[in-house]
Amino acid sequence: MQTKPGEKRVSRYAKLVCLSGPRAGTEYELTKEIIAVGRSNTSDIVLEDQFASRQHAEIRRVEVTYQVHDLKSKNGVTVDGVRLAPGGTAWLQDGSEVQFASTRFRFQDPSATLTAPALIAVREPGLRVEPATRQVFVDGAVLDPPLSVKQFDLLWYLYQNRGRVVSKDEIAQAVWPEAQGDVYDANIDRMISRLRSRIEPDSDDEPRFIATIRGYGFQLLDGQ
Template structure:
């Protein structure tokens, strides 16, 4: 029988010192507002301070425009930057510090072991994150870059025409989109993926037609 383990945050200072918060599936909101999943008793915290997303068994924290910021192990996050939380990491929201504890830290991560020979790519449509070997692509892809990658990922291994791509990514362009615009967009996405993986672009040209996406381990279907 399979089961899921959940990370938790342990408050290290302030009025809530010693409090433990178990992180659930999906997204947890952090802030001073009473409707947040993790409420901060900290006058320097913003009402909506941060979000913690669970993706592929990992937890990512991101600043959503807080006034006094977030730091992970003393690294201050920029707005919308995501950082993977590792076991024992100290996360500071404004003046309140938490220690992240991950019971899955000692479990074997098959995807990461496999990624030693082939990069693993994952998409999370709700948060529009792209993860390479469990690490979020930073800075994130633009809106249209993500839409392109999502379309090709949904049609994994299938050839998708430039016309289909143009219609899906530029629905507002009723007069059509030039093939050169599609080519440039694909080139930019390939470049971002190649930079993050050391050369794997994941997207293959289908000459005279369009493009197809290779499977997440870098092999064709």
């Protein structure tokens, strides 16, 4: 549901408030489980932005929480200053700034204080990644020494897409965008092995965080 600037109403649903562009000040109530965002006139949130894709992104409601999912848009989705990988997903928190192409929004969740325990359970499992500081927390303890640059980039990509199986090709494009040729599977496997040794050293045969999908890629698990 769209609310024009100046209108006031109370709702239990979260909303996006447009901060820039011709619709600045407009509020969009996130009542549906999947909200389409894009330049297409059929989108739930229409972006009047020449840099936006027709099907740019989705806002997904998961019980009492929300996430934004990039639909491999040309000019991307940014959450709190961090650009998502193509096809990536990020959880939204009350006050988060979300940018689709060049159009900025503020995410507001009126139930944030009431649902804090549930949010923590979903967003902060045994593994937590902070992109702003490039810190990694395992069971609440910061990983020290920190991960290497590429190890962190790999983990952050998996973390953005947690729960989804990502292919080795997707990983190669996200972690080694500078590569001129192919990134060999063996290189990815070695990096995964090193990453596992840092974040789940006691998992033995059963992976706690990173599952291998043989012949395809990897999946980041909840790891509770």
